[in-house]
Amino acid sequence: MRYVVGITLDRRDRDAVSLALTLARSVVAPHSVAIELVHVIRGPQPDHAQSAQEREFQQLRKDSALEGLAKVSDLIPKSIRSTVTVHFAESMAEGLLEIASTGPCDLIIVGAASRGPFRRFTVGSVANALLHSASVPVALAPSGYLPPSRLTRLTCAMGTRVGADAVLDVSISSSVRHDVPLRLISLIGLDSSPNTPDGRSPADHARALLLSASQQVDDAVEVMVDVAHGRSVDSAVERLSWDDSEIVIIGSSRLAQPKSLFLGATANKMLRSLPVPMVVVPRYPAPDIAPDKDLSV
Structure with a gap:
């Protein structure tokens, strides 16, 4: 199973990762689960930039995102397979859909909008776009989601x-x-x-x-x-x-x-x-x- 988790490098990340871990730990065969942490940067890849200045700027953003993803990745125990990906696209939702389409994907997971009330949902622009266009299931983690050890x-x-x-x-x-x-x-x-x-x-x-x-x-x-x-x-x-x-x-x-x-x-x-x-x-x-x-x- 493959879970694609949208990482925005803000407080929503813990909610989304917590839900991914809850699901992964609860599968009868946890070793079959792979979690892919994905951060999307708007604009072209550094190699496709129109100018040297834009290329340098996009590379700086990519390096910063990789540092942030490394910290988020530390939330996932070594017993669960995980990877990190920085992807360039016109929007977060478009980037997640593109990554999900690169191979079999069972679920896209995102956190509720950061302005939402504790343990409730506020559907932001990313979740809204996914919920009206994705071809795979989409999971929403409520704000302040506290992960149980497993599903009951x-x-x-x-x-x-x-x-x-x-x-x-x-x-x-x-x-x-x-x-x-x-x-x-x-x-x-x-x-x-x-x-x-x-x-x-x-x-x-x-x-x-x-x-x-x-x-x-x-x-x-x-x-x-x-x-x-x-x-x-x-x-x-x-x-x-x-x-x-x-x-x-x-x-x-x-x-x-x-x-x-x-x-x-x-x-x-x-x-x-x-x-x-x-x-x-x-x-x-x-x-x-x-x-x-x-x-x-």
């Missing part, structure tokens, strides 16, 4: 629209890969649709997915379901219990192009109240179309 639960926020089952498949694979219980949640707010497109209530939809998930994991991990009610989606989130050592996986909006991300309205509402990391997965092909690899985070 994985929560899948289930939608009710056609195609929402795809996120369930990713969640099932991930819970087995990390050997943690899987909780399925259905959020029912007064600002959300009361029924699924086929006429079932969210509670009935949740029970149907619980049965499907239980059959797929074949007793490999525990599966449970919670249905939360509230005046809104974010108030429903606040009614649920949350472990400090869990993450939430949610699917992309139906507006997303196939195999790409687009953060939907429900996920945006969840971010306002969610106290744990969130992973947004792309809109993969419909369940009857086999994906090109084992999808998990």
